[in-house]
Amino acid sequence: MKTMNSAYVPGARLCDRVRLSRVSSKLSQASLSRKLGVTASAVAQWESARGTTPGVDRIRKIASITGVSFEWLATGEGSAFERRTRGAQESPAVDLDCYAQDLAEELLLSHYRNMKRKARDALLSVAEALAHAAERGSPTVERR
Known part of the structure; x- marks a missing residue:
């Protein structure tokens, strides 16, 4: 499996973050496209440096499907994986x-x-x- 080291540094391209989020969730381009309701070539375009860019709604759906944070996927800022808790006083069930x-x-x-x-x-x-x-x-x- 080929990974893109540039996606781990600030300023990584959206295409690299889309690919890394897909690969980390063990999805093929075809399976991600089915979950999103788009063609596999659309996903390939989003993962190409010279390709098209997905819209905000698609980025939100990609983040949800692959389990990465929307902020990281859209901007490259913050943590790739959100830590969600329902309330400030609640402790997570696991460490x-x-x-x-x-x-x-x-x-x-x-x-x-x-x-x-x-x-x-x-x-x-x-x-x-x-x-x-x-x-x-x-x-x-x-x-x-």
Whole structure:
């Protein structure tokens, strides 16, 4: 699966955010188009840098279908995944910090789940080594 790193930085294009939201929800262009009631070529156009741009109503529907926040999809600002609670005093039923916080984490988790055990162990070792290097302030590890 090809991912677009440019979508994780401020100023990412709408076409990249549409594609990432679709891919993170494991939908094909055809399946998203069916859910939206448009042609698959319309979705392909929206995901193309030289293509057309969906209207606000379509962006709202894409966000709802794919589970990303409307603000992030429409503008690239804010978090890709909304944290919705019904009231200020209510606590969520689960600890939201235990789940993916953005599309990058969601895609990483998706790839991890599709790996064989040996590859998972290798990836975990690399992640732990990078985390330890960041904690020690290693100049080769960039902190965000």
